[in-house]
Amino acid sequence: MRGQKIGLEIHFQLNTGKLFCRCPVEGHQETGTRFWRTLIPVQSEMGKMDRAAIYERNRSRVFEYIVTDNSCLVEMDEEPPHEVDRKALLTAIAVSRALHCDVLPVISYMRKVVIDGSNTTGFQRTAVVGMDGYIETSQGRVGISTVCLEEDAARKVKEEAGRVTYSLDRLGIPLIEISTEPDIKDEDHAVEVAESIGYIVSYTGSLRRGAEAIRQDVNFSMGHGRVEIKGVSRLSLIREVIRWERGRQENLARAISEWRSRVRGPSRVKLKDVTELFRGTGSRVIANSISSGLHVYASRLDGLSGLLKSGEYRIGRELSEVVKAFGYGGLMHSDELPAFGITGGEVERVRQELGNPDAFMICTSPADNAGNLEAEMNWKLSMLFAMDFSETRAASEDGETRFLRPLPGGERMYPETDVPYIFIGKGMLDEADSMVAPPKHELVRSISGRYGISSQDAEILVNEGMLRAFQYLADETGNPRLISRLLLQTVPEKRKASKAQVSDDDIYGLILSGSRLGWVRDSFEAALDRLFRGEGKESILSDISLRPMGEEELRNLARELASRGVQRKSLVPEARRVSGRPFDPSVLLKLFDEVGGNPSSGAR
Incomplete structure (x- = not known):
């Protein structure tokens, strides 16, 4: 669409271990330790203060941190960062090479001021690894600005007025950030670009699996x-977000054009305490705010009558998002x-108190922070009045989409003094090149042919970053079709049903060990169900009831069911009901035919 520009920033969590310490990526158990911080902004290396940092300071919040079993003194900011994880760095180099970027000969970390509490230090460590690359797409070449390797933020657990709680389990996970140029044509093209970049990262084998492993930000x-739109959680949502934001900006531009025709300058919010006007009010919202210690404020909004909320006009929502x-x-x-x-009487009293403006607003706030809120609304x-929607x-x-904070700028950057320079030599480049992805269609065809699985399953394994795990398990067990089914169907079903956090290492270890015990599909499905319900791997593996029925047992069962007149089409479910034991259905069917079982209509 003419007049629009779209770019992506895609973040990929890596499974290599944390970036600046040797703690594992996986881990969610609380240790019982918690601590609290308040964070303040600092000037950049140019002596300037970042607008987004000032905004966060004005919110005046306190941050609580939960220490987990996969965090240490580095995440608590009580110890300097350790050496950068080598595998994470190799992965970032490989991705840079696959995207035709120039890999920097010297990697230098910088600090980005972030005082929303998501990092205990008050900044995020990030380094540019590659730059000035590109990716070929069906709609032409899309430029790649940078490939960065940085530390992920802490995970927000809850937020209440003036206090936010974070968990340290996610803080420090290696994060590859890939930024494109604004060369993307439309929302469908954006999805194609994201899929292509995702394939390149997943092929390295370092992509972490899980709900938060890939996060897309859209620049529009x-x-x-x-406008930077953060936290687009899935590919299909990219289309919806772009369409919604396009409509929001079109409607907002029309509303502001009307507003500018009415007044010579933007309305100024001047919050006036009108708490006394609402003593004894019947409004539960206002009454609850007053009883919790908040004050009620009102302000004129000159020239905005009918533009705050009328049809497609929603300037009121823009202001409300700041208060929220x-x-x-x-x-x-x-x-x-x-x-x-x-x-209506309360409305008129507020209007009179404000001097009878054409439009006004009411909000609640602690008295000691009303000035900061007023400044942010202004x-x-x-x-908005300047037609600048940057945020x-x-x-x-x-x-x-909803307002999150002002758009940060270069004023938040300053040098990192705790991480030494990293010099990239030919040996490291050669090692990274072994992780560079071949063309996707060639890889899918190769995997499908080699392992005898469908092209569709092969493509999903590639797209979901499970290829290397699949190849290892398929080669070790000699049963690629079963492994494909377990990884693509059974495990996702158990994960979704239980909502449990089970590591890939435990899942793959159980599958490999079960294969050595001669397990069949029924055994694996029952075992994985128990694993996702919280049972320990060793306990599951020691259970002899998961070991499948032998051939003689199955022959006797087939003979028994045949004597009862069970038809072939009902054989497998009936055998499962009667035996309660795992078995290989193909073996049972073969033995059933041998003992003269009863064919059903339509049986083969």
């Missing part, structure tokens, strides 16, 4: 500044009042 512009980001529950405005239990209004937004699961 329609000529009103760049402070943790105070949003706002109410004159385009939608009376409502929420607020009476920043938002001035940006960072978050994607929701339904494809909408």
Whole structure:
């Protein structure tokens, strides 16, 4: 579409172990230790303060951290970072080479100021590994700006007004960030680019599996500044997010054009305490806020009558998102009042208190932070009036976006002094080249032919980053079709049903050990079900009931079922019901035919 620009920033978690310590990637058990921090912004190497950092400071929050079994003093910021994980670095180099990037001869880490609590240090360590690359697509070449290797953020557990709790289990996981140029034509093209880049990373064998392993950020512009949309959790959501954001900006531009025709400058929020006007109010929302110690504030919004919420116009939502980001529950405005239990009389009293403006808003806030909230709302209004929509937004699961924070800039960068320079020599480049992916269609055809599985299954194994695990298990067990079924069907089903966090190492170890014990498909499915319900691997492997019935046992069972008149088409489910033991269905069917079993209509 003309006038729009689209780029992607895709983040891939690696399974190599944490980036700056030797703690494992997997681990979720709490150790019982917690600690608290407040974070403050610092100036960049150019002596400037980042706008996003100032915004986070104005939110005045305290951060609580949960120490987990896969974190250490490095994650707690009580110990300097260790040497960069070598496999993670090799993976980043391999990805850079596959994307035709120039790999930097010297890797230098920088600090990005981040004081939203997601890192205990108040900054994120990141390094550019490759730059100035490209990827070929069906709609032409898309430039790759940079390939970075950085540490992932802590995982947010919960957020309440003024306090956020994070877990350290995710902090420090190696993260490859790949940024494209704004060469993407439309939402379908964006999905194609993301899929192609995902294949390159997954082929390395270092891609971590799990719900958070791949996170896409979309950069979108329609000529009103760049909007960074963070946290697009799945490929299909990229289309929905781009379409929604396009519609939001088109409608917002029309509303602001009307607003600018009415006034000479942006409305200025000046919060006035109107708590006394709502003593004894019937509005549960307002009454609960007052009882919890918040004050009620109101402000004029000159020139915005009918533009706050009317048809496609939603400027009120833009302001409400700023209030919600402070943790105070949003706002109410004159385009939608009376409502929420607020009476017409209360509306008129607020209007009179403000000097009878054409539009106004009501919100709640602690008295000691109302000034910061006022400043952020005025920043938002001035940006909107200037037709500058630049900001960072978050994607929701339904494809909408919401305000997250101002767009950060170069002012947040300053040198890292604890991580030494890393010099990249020919030996490391040659080693990384062995991890570079071949053309996808060639790999799929090769895997399908070699292992006798469908092209569709081979492509899914490649796309999901399971190829190397599949090849290892298939080669060790000699049963590639069973391994394909377990990895592509059984394990995802058990994971979804249980919502349990089970590591790939435990899953693959159970499959390999079970194969050595002669397990069949029924055995594996029962064992995996028990693993995802929390039973230990050793306990499962020691259970002799999972060992399949032998040929003589199956022959006797086949003879018994034949004598009862069981037909061939019902044989397998009936045998499972009667025996309660795992067995190989193909062997049972063969023996059933040998003992003169009863064929059913349509039986082969």
